[in-house]
Amino acid sequence: AASHSGIFYAGITLFNLFITTNGLLPCGRIEDQPRFPWRGQHLDCARHFFKPDTIVGLLDLMALLKLNRFHWHFSDDEAFRIEIPNLPEVWQNSRCRGEGAYMPGVFGGGIKACGSYSVSDVERIVAHAKALHIEVLPEIEIPAHSYVLNQIFPEMRDPDDTGMEESVQGYCGNVTNPACAKTWEVIGALIDGIAPLFPFGYLHLGCDELPQMAWSGSPRMARFKQQHGLKTADDVGAWVMRKAADLAGAKNMRPAAWEETARGAGGGIGNEALLFIWQGQDAGVEAARAGYDVVMCLAQNVYFDMAHTSDPADWGASWAAIVALEETINWDPVPVGAQDIADKVVGVQGAFWGEFTQQDHQIEPMLAPRILGLATKAWSQQDALEGSDLRALAGHYRAVFDALGWQWNTAA
Structure with missing residues (x-):
């Protein structure tokens, strides 16, 4: 191994062999390297506040599976969870849901629930990740998902x-208006506050699910569109993202965003940004051919808040797909017929969204064992395993998840 991370992953490889060979390591030489540099897992801590210890436990699991990017989604319609010192009114007023708070309780319940991450919490999580050769990607959400x-x-x-x-989730008025000076005052302050806490050098700016009727009744926006030569909501969204990307760049942070930000006038945010593709591979192919680096995080394959089966008793959503264990591996991040974009597909990433989560432990059977498919897809060459092989491999890992205290989904 030529680096500390190489030594680390060599140890993980030996550990994995130990598991899959029942403790008998064969004699031989191993030459191994990851297929993708970006091997990520996303966690939505805005809809549900996951305790710092839960995040640390997820990082430990990621490290055992050679995943090296933690996408921390702490900002959405429901909350902004990071206690940034320069804008205390944000987290102080959004950390709670329930009676008397800005946001109602989950499912309209009256029980008040609160949670935010202090600077020391963030420092602990970032440091723990770094020790495991994991980088932390912070995300804010603009212009939509800003209720x-x-x-x-x-x-x-x-x-x-x-x-x-x-919005798709039923929020009215969740889009900030870039024609209002306060919008940029707040966005600038958020970026200023976040940048010192996250040394990775990337900032995810959101830009998904922008309603096409956004700003349609705003006189200020009508003047703004005329001033800047913009016509559609996507045009405005692209303008917003380019300006936000400039603010991030001024803090030495490379911009990242969801796939929608490649739309609109001027080619979207600009192809120096890293795009996350979630709705289908066609969008990824189009963005890659336009010059963007892309991370494939397809909802129908690696959204782990989706149900495992069609059984009504199986907890999870189904709007994207029913994601059986085999579906996490029965796809290629570089689609057939698109080998020309192979060097622009820089990684894959799983996601866990928290709209329906009420307890931290609910994440466990949603990831276990499906995260094994993500890890295999991220590290191994295409067709290294078939779905049936993955199911057999998962059986060997059951004891590892048990040792970590992770609940296993027996329906998977």
Whole structure:
């Protein structure tokens, strides 16, 4: 091994062999390397506050599976969870849900639930990740998925806006207005506060699920569009993301965003950004051919909040797909017929969204054992394992998950 990380992963390889050979290591020489440099797992801590110890446990599991990027989604319509010192009103007013808070309780319940991550929490998580050769990608959400920011700072919306766009999740008024000066004051302060906490040098800026009717009733936006030569909501979204990317760049952070940000006038955010592809591979192929580096995180294969089976008793969503264990591996991040983009597909990533999560432990049977498919897809060459092989391999790992205290999904 030529680096500390190489030595680390060599040890993990020996550990994995020890598991799969029942403790008998064969004599031989191993030459091994990852297929992709970006091998990630996302966690939504905005909809559900996961305790710092839970995140540390996830990082430990990721390290055992050679995953090296933790995508920390702590900002969304429901909350902004990081206690950044320069904008305390954000986390102080969004850390709780329930009666008397800006946000109602989950499913409209009246029980108040709170949670935010202090600077020391962030430092602990980032340091623990670093020790395991994992980098932490922070994410803020703009211009959509910003309902709670708009509640805290109503000046981020045009007071004369007669429209009321509705998000996929049912939020009305969750889009910030770039024609309002307060919007950029807040976004700039958020980036200023986040940058010192996350040394990885990347910042995910969101930009997914922008309602096409956004700003349609805003006089300020009508003037803004005319001033900047913009026509559609996607055009405005691209303008917003380019400006936000410049703010991130000023803090030496490379911008990242969801796939939608490649749309709009001027080619979107700009192909220096890293794009995360979630709705289908066609969007990834198109973005890669436009010059973007892409991470494939397809909902129908590696969204681990999706149910394992169609059994009504099997907890999980199904809007994207039913994701059986085999589906986590029965796909190729570089699609057939698109070998020309192979060098632009820099990785794969799993996701866990928290809309329906009420207890931390609910994540465990959703990842165990399906995260094994993600890890195999991220490290190994295509067709190294078939779905049936993965199922057999998963049986060997059951004891590892048990030792980590992770609940295993027996329906998988």
